[in-house]
Each structure stands twice: as structure tokens, then as C-alpha cells.
Amino acid sequence: MTTKFDLDDDSLVVIIGSGAGGGTLANELAQKGIKSVVLEAGPRFGQEDIVNDEWTMFNKISWLDKRISAGEWHGKRNHPTLPAWIVKGYGGSTIHWAGVALRFQEHEFRMRTLNGDIPGASVADWPLTLAELAPYYEAAERKMGVTGKTTGMPHLPWHNSFRVLAEGARRMGYRDIVSGPMAINSVENDGRPACQQYGFCMSGCMVGAKWSTMITELPRAEATGKCEIRCDAMALKIEHDATGKVTAVLYADGAGNIQRQKARLVCVAGNAIESPRLLLNSASSMFPDGLANSSGQVGRNYMTHNSAGVFAELPEKVHMNRGTTVAGIISDEARNDPSRGFYAGYRLEILALGLPFLSVFLNPSASGWGREHAQALEKYAYMSGTWICGEDLPQAGNGITLHPSETDQHGLPVPIVTKTPHINEVNMAAHAYEQ
Amino acid sequence: MSTDHPRAPSRPQPARRLSRRHFLMTTAVAAGGAVAGLALPVAAWANDTIGTARADTMLRVMRDTFPHGPQIVSLATYQRLVEAMLDEAAADEGVKGLLRDGVDDLDARARAAFGRPFTEVAEDYEREGILRGIETTPFFQKFRWAGVFGIYNAPDLWPALGYEGPASDVGGFLHAGFSDIDWLPPGPSPEELLAQVQR
Numbered sequence: 001m002t003t004k005f006d007l008d009d010d011s012l013v014v015i016i017g018s019g020a021g022g023g024t025l026a027n028e029l030a031q032k033g034i035k036s037v038v039l040e041a042g043p044r045f046g047q048e049d050i051v052n053d054e055w056t057m058f059n060k061i062s063w064l065d066k067r068i069s070a071g072e073w074h075g076k077r078n079h080p081t082l083p084a085w086i087v088k089g090y091g092g093s094t095i096h097w098a099g100v101a102l103r104f105q106e107h108e109f110r111m112r113t114l115n116g117d118i119p120g121a122s123v124a125d126w127p128l129t130l131a132e133l134a135p136y137y138e139a140a141e142r143k144m145g146v147t148g149k150t151t152g153m154p155h156l157p158w159h160n161s162f163r164v165l166a167e168g169a170r171r172m173g174y175r176d177i178v179s180g181p182m183a184i185n186s187v188e189n190d191g192r193p194a195c196q197q198y199g200f201c202m203s204g205c206m207v208g209a210k211w212s213t214m215i216t217e218l219p220r221a222e223a224t225g226k227c228e229i230r231c232d233a234m235a236l237k238i239e240h241d242a243t244g245k246v247t248a249v250l251y252a253d254g255a256g257n258i259q260r261q262k263a264r265l266v267c268v269a270g271n272a273i274e275s276p277r278l279l280l281n282s283a284s285s286m287f288p289d290g291l292a293n294s295s296g297q298v299g300r301n302y303m304t305h306n307s308a309g310v311f312a313e314l315p316e317k318v319h320m321n322r323g324t325t326v327a328g329i330i331s332d333e334a335r336n337d338p339s340r341g342f343y344a345g346y347r348l349e350i351l352a353l354g355l356p357f358l359s360v361f362l363n364p365s366a367s368g369w370g371r372e373h374a375q376a377l378e379k380y381a382y383m384s385g386t387w388i389c390g391e392d393l394p395q396a397g398n399g400i401t402l403h404p405s406e407t408d409q410h411g412l413p414v415p416i417v418t419k420t421p422h423i424n425e426v427n428m429a430a431h432a433y434e435q
Numbered sequence: 436m437s438t439d440h441p442r443a444p445s446r447p448q449p450a451r452r453l454s455r456r457h458f459l460m461t462t463a464v465a466a467g468g469a470v471a472g473l474a475l476p477v478a479a480w481a482n483d484t485i486g487t488a489r490a491d492t493m494l495r496v497m498r499d500t501f502p503h504g505p506q507i508v509s510l511a512t513y514q515r516l517v518e519a520m521l522d523e524a525a526a527d528e529g530v531k532g533l534l535r536d537g538v539d540d541l542d543a544r545a546r547a548a549f550g551r552p553f554t555e556v557a558e559d560y561e562r563e564g565i566l567r568g569i570e571t572t573p574f575f576q577k578f579r580w581a582g583v584f585g586i587y588n589a590p591d592l593w594p595a596l597g598y599e600g601p602a603s604d605v606g607g608f609l610h611a612g613f614s615d616i617d618w619l620p621p622g623p624s625p626e627e628l629l630a631q632v633q634r
Contacts, residue, residue: 052601055443055588064440082440147632154629158622159613167619178631179622186628196607206603316618321599322608355598356443359587366571369579370563374501377587381597 003228005037007261012037014249014263016235016278019092022269023213023221024143026229030221037261038218039233039251041274042089045214050095050204054356057203061095063088065408067273071398071420078364083417084304086271090231091214093271095204098326099211100349101146101183103137106130107336108344108391114336115343120422121393122301144211145189147180153187155180156195159323161352164314164384169330169348172435176331183211184324190216199352201325233259236410238266238282238291246291252410268292272302276400277415299400302417306390306425309351309361310433317381320352326387333435342427346390348435355380388432393422441580443588484525488552489538493517495554496541496575499562501582507595508586516585520577537574544568 005012013029013036015022022038029036042063051057062085069075069083087093107114109126117123141150148155156179158166166177184195184205195209208215221227232254239248239260246266253259268275276299280290290298328350335345353361359377362368376383398420402413497513524531538553544565545553556562569575586592593600605611614622623631 052603055584056445059442059445079440149632149634152632154625154632157609157614157625157628159608160616163614163616163619163622166622179628180632195609196602197609197613198602198607200602207607316616317597318616319599319612321602322611322613354600355593355596356583356588359583366576366579367567369500369570369582370566371502371559374503377501378503378507378596 003222003225005035005228007259009035010247010262011035011264012262013265013267014039014261015267015269016249017041017092017269017271017274018090018218018229019087019213019269019271020094020097022267023091023094023217025267025269026227027213027217027221030224030227033224033226035226036221037228037230038221039235039249039261040090040092040229040231041234041270042087042231044090044229044231045095045204046090047206047208047215050206052198052200052203052206054200054203054354057200058085061087061089061204066406066414068403068406068414068416069419070416071418073419073421074365075417075419077366083419084271084273086273090218090229091212094212095214096202097212098201099183099324100326100329101141101144101181102329102347103181104130104133105334111336111344115338118343118393118424120395121424122396123394141181143216144183145185145192146183146211147186151189153185153189156182156184156186156324156327157197158328159197159352160318161320161323161384162328162350164318165328165330165348165350165386169332174330174332176334178329178331179327180329182324182327184327185209192216195324197323199321199323199325199354234410235270235278236281236412238268238278240284240286240291242286244286256409273400273415273417277402277412280400280402281412300396300398301394302399302419303392303394304419306346306388306392306421306428308388308429308432309385310388311351311358311362311376311383311385313376313379313382314384315382318384319381320384321354323352324350325352326350333432340431342424342431343393344391344424344428346388346428346432348432349387349389351385351387353385358383358385388429390425390428390432392425395420395422441584443584484521484531485535485538489535490517490521492538492541492553493520493534493578495562496538496566496578497582499559499566500575500578501586502559503586508592512586512589512592516581519585520581533574533577537569537572540574541565541569 015026015036015038018038018040026036026038066081067083069080075083087096109129112123112125138150147153158179162179169177185192187194192208196207198206201210218229222229234252235249236252237250238246240246246263248260248262249266250258250260268278270278279292279298282291326349330348333345334347362376398418401416403416406414408414494513494517497517524534542552545556549556590600602608
């Protein structure tokens with residue numbers, strides 16, 4: 001726990017970010033005896049920091065440094081300075097994720113071959129297959145404790161809200177209705193308890209049934225003595241030598257002082273916004289377009305899911321707050337079937353929010369108020385939510401760029417997150433709302 | 436620098452005790468019905484920085500933003516939300532200007548459409564219509580977020596709104612009604628769930 005490496009120790013792997021990627025890598029390296037230091041931008045969190053309170057946790061864990069939403073998407077109007085809801089802290093967004101642990105589908109590796117050229121989108125086939133990836137999926141599912149065939153852990157029991165959605169789906173003729181795979185223990189597993197149906201999954205799991213690096217990979221890495229997780233350490237720039245090899249990472253510590261951590265290797269595992277931002281901010285005379293950007297693709301093709309929430313008032317009480325936030329997945333529309341009027345597919349998932357969040361997310365626009373809105377919220381106990389979660393298409397113009405003049409508290413250009421839906425997403429959403 | 440996304444006030448916070456001026460305000464409004472043109476006791480908003488009439492208008496706006504019956508959200512609750520904004524205005528010239536100018540603009544709109552100030556526009560839907568016209572303004576959004584945090588995030592109001600709050604109070608719902616509805620088929624049995632994951 002107390003391992004501290006020297007700033008001038010150039011034998012270290014420096015990992016930027018302590019979430020799903022960085023936290024997992026740190027533990028894998030540590031278990032092999034390879035020394036690393038993880039630079040985590042946010043504070044240290046532990047199980048004791050998690051409470052069942054939506055806004056308190058939002059304020060506590062969210063990445064709230066200034067960012068700018070751009071493009072023709074709802075976020076530009078509804079949350080112009082908060083383009084994504086992700087976490088800044090020990091464990092990263094694995095604290096916040098809902099635990100849905102789906103694999104890619106067979107067809108998703110060959111979208112270019114199956115669909116040909118899709119105007120406006122940069123679609124390519126993957127250079128590998130589902131079969132080649134299967135052993136890695138299985139390894140990840142075992143480590144994370146994903147319900148399903150790999151672990152033999154049954155999927156979670158169905159709560160009221162999923163029973164409502166499932167019945168609706170059955171009446172639609174849907175068949176692929178499952179409460180998993182979820183990285184949430186349905187039975188005691190890996191030293192962590194079974195899910196007690198608290199809900200509040202996206203505020204952080206109070207009992208530790210949901211996998212997050214905060215309670216698994218990071219403390220295990222630290223326990224080896226081979227890994228230091230340095231919190232409140234915001235990476236600013238990756239430095240390199242005259243041959244182009246990385247040598248160090250500049251970061252701001254909790255007091256705002258600039259530090260230089262020497263490095264043997266650097267692993268960038270920030271997130272879809274901060275990783276490209278760091279690479280772009282690391283531009284040098286040798287790499288004027290940013291590090292690792294000879295392709296010009298850094299920060300491009302930002303994808304978010306084609307996402308919408310739908311809430312219905314049922315004739316009897318549902319109490320959607322009683323149970324997991326998203327453990328209920330209907331996959332009948334997840335296939336690639338262009339005869340529906342769009343490429344790729346979507347799933348219908350449970351979206352069980354508490355009243356504090358629902359008062360905003362019922363209508364996240366400026367119009368989310370008034371008599372009708374208030375009357376709907378009075379029926380909270382009767383409401384049930386569905387999340388339409390579809391694939392969006394990669395588009396070169398959707399991505400992360402640096403603001404030309406506005407800077408953050410460290411003097412770094414603020415990231416601009418641009419997203420404009422492809423017509424495919426508009427058509428998919430229309431189909432999903434219809435269903 | 437951080438985002439200007441609205442922040443919820445931190446919790447837990449003890450409920451603010453009703454002051455004498457709250458009490459006066461409550462009784463005055465209860466007695467007089469619509470606030471419009473009512474000569475409220477001077478004590479009600481006497482130290483207010485933007486004037487009593489504007490404070491009355493703010494209260495009407497707050498109630499119209501998230502209108503609930505008194506058995507769900509009391510008038511005193513709406514008043515507290517307005518008071519918090521007035522406290523903020525007293526300490527911040529920018530907020531003071533936003534509220535003062537916002538109310539004046541609202542009254543101008545009400546006069547243009549209905550020939551009377553906002554609080555005297557009789558029908559709920561008429562006032563909502565006026566407010567729809569300014570809903571994207573920082574002035575109005577201040578009321579929206581005040582209600583989001585002050586009503587729907589207020590634990591003492593949750594029971595009346597049908598929300599059960601923290602599951603930690605019951606140790607999770609697994610043994611406290613997570614799947615208790617009887618008007619739909621049950622989910623799969625434990626045996627069926629286990630069968631789903633056999634290879």
C-alpha cells in the first residue's frame with residue numbers, strides 16, 4: 001500500500017488512468033513483478049465513499065473539469081459543458097458503469113464486408129475474429145466475475161422493473177430476454193458478496209458486488225508492493241527523447257505543482273476524451289500533430305452509443321428503485337439487418353433511476369419542467385424505464401479537439417467534444433421508439 | 436476551472452427551521468389565495484433586495500415550475516427555495532440583477548399578452564405558456580435547478596412522491612420487495628437462471 005517510487009526512477013511503466021484499462025494493466029503487471037506507477041487525475045476513493053445518494057455521488061466522483069459539447073446532438077443544448085458523464089478518481093468509470101458486460105457479436109467484426117461503404121461513416125472490418133478473441137473474453141469474464149457460461153454464475157434474479165419490460169417485450173414477440181451478462185455477482189465470488197439489489201449501480205456499488213478496479217485490481221496491485229497508484233496526479237504531457245522514444249510524463253500534483261515522472265514505458269489509459277487530449281497536448285517539434293498520430297486519427301471517430309431513455313407509467317406500482325439499474329437486456333434488435341432501414345442494431349435495457357435523477361432525465365432539455373412533468377414525477381412509484389442502447393457509426397468529424405484559447409486550471413486547452421448523429425442513428429432511434 | 440453544470444447542495448443537511456417571516460408568508464398566502472397584488476405583511480420579504488412584489492412573482496414562478504398540491508409539496512417548501520435565491524441575490528450583484536431583470540421581463544411579457552402582471556394571470560396554462568417562452572434563459576433555469584435539487588432531492592418530500600430513497604436503509608431490496616409485484620408473471624426461478632448458464 002505504501003510503495004512510493006522515485007520521480008527519477010526510469011525503470012517504471014507509467015500508466016495514465018486507473019479505470020478499466022489502466023487499473024487492469026497495473027494489476028497484471030504487478031502480479032508479474034513489473035513495477036509501475038499509475039497517475040490518476042482524481043482523488044482516492046474506497047468502498048466507504050459510496051453512498052446511496054444520486055446527486056451526492058454525482059458531485060463526488062464525476063469528471064467536472066470544463067469541457068465543451070459541440071456538434072448537432074442533444075448534449076450541445078442540454079449539457080453544453082458536460083459532454084460525457086465519467087469518473088475522475090481511483091477506479092475511474094468502473095465505479096460508475098452499470099456492469100453490462102456484453103461481448104461483440106460475430107457480425108460486428110465484419111461490418112464493412114457485410115454492409116459495404118456507408119456514406120459519411122468510416123467503417124472497417126476488424127483484423128481479428130470473435131473466435132480469436134474468445135479466450136480473452138473468457139479471461140476477462142473470470143477476472144471481473146461476469147454472470148454467464150464462463151463463470152457458471154447465474155444471471156441476476158429479475159426485479160419488478162425488468163419483469164415489466166420483459167412482459168412488454170414478450171407481447172412484442174421478442175425472445176432474447178436475459179438479465180445478463182453482468183459483471184455483478186449473483187453469488188459470492190472472488191471475495192465479494194452477491195448483489196443485494198440496492199440499485200444505485202451508477203453511483204457506485206455499496207456492497208462491492210459489482211466489479212470495479214477500485215475494489216479489485218487496484219488494491220491487489222498495490223498489495224504486491226510493485227505498484228504505486230498516485231492520485232490527484234493529472235497527466236499533462238508525455239515527453240520523448242531525440243529518437244522519439246518516451247522518457248517521462250509531466251503531471252500536476254494535488255497542490256497544482258508540476259512534476260516529472262520518468263518512465264521506461266507509458267501506457268495511455270485515460271478515457272475517450274482525455275487520452276486523445278493528452279496525445280494531442282503532447283505535440284512536439286518532432287511530432288507536430290501530437291504523439292502516436294501519424295495516422296491523423298487521434299481524437300477522431302468518437303463513438304458514444306445511440307442512446308435514449310423512455311419512461312412509462314404503469315397501471316400498478318413498480319418501484320423501479322428496488323434493484324439493479326440496468327440488469328435486464330433484450331437483444332432481439334441487436335442484429336445487423338438493413339431491411340429495418342438502418343445498419344447495426346440496438347438493445348433495450350432496463351434503466352431504473354431514482355427520483356432525484358429522474359426529475360432531470362425524464363426530460364433532460366430546458367423543457368423538463370411544468371405541470372405535466374410534475375404530475376409524471378408524482379407517479380414515480382408507477383414508473384418503469386427502458387434504455388434504448390444502439391450502435392452508432394464512426395464518423396471522422398466526431399471527436400476530440402483542443403480549444404484554441406480556453407484553458408483549464410492547469411493551463412491546458414479545454415477539450416471540445418464534437419458529436420453529430422449519422423442519419424443511420426436517426427433512423428435506428430425512430431425504429432426503437434416505434435417498438 | 437470547472438464546468439458550470441448545476442451542482443446539488445451537499446447532503447445530509449438539516450432542514451432549515453421555519454423562521455417567523457416564513458410563517459407570516461405562509462399564513463398571508465393561505466389566507467389570501469393568489470398572491471397577486473396582495474398586501475403581504477411587511478416582515479415577509481422586508482429585507483429583500485429586489486422588492487416584495489418581485490419576490491411574490493418569484494414564488495409564483497417557483498410553484499409553476501414544479502406544481503404540486505400542498506399535500507405533496509408545501510407552500511413553505513416553495514418559499515424556502517425562493518428565499519435561498521434571495522439570500523444568494525443579497526450576496527451577489529450578478530444574481531440580484533438576473534432575478535430583478537428576469538422578473539421585470541416576465542411581467543412585461545405578461546402585460547403584453549394578458550394586460551396584467553405575471554402573478555395576476557389567472558390560468559395555470561397561461562402562466563406556463565409565458566414561462567415556456569423564457570425556459571432556456573439563465574433566469575428560468577435557476578428555478579428549474581432549484582426545484583430539481585430542492586424538491587426531488589429532498590428526502591423529507593420523497594415519501595409523498597413515492598420514492599423510497601437509500602436502499603442502505605433496508606440492506607438492499609433483495610429481501611425487501613425487489614420482485615414483489617403480483618400483476619405480472621414472475622421472472623425465471625433460481626433453477627431456470629442456473630440452467631441458462633450451463634455450457
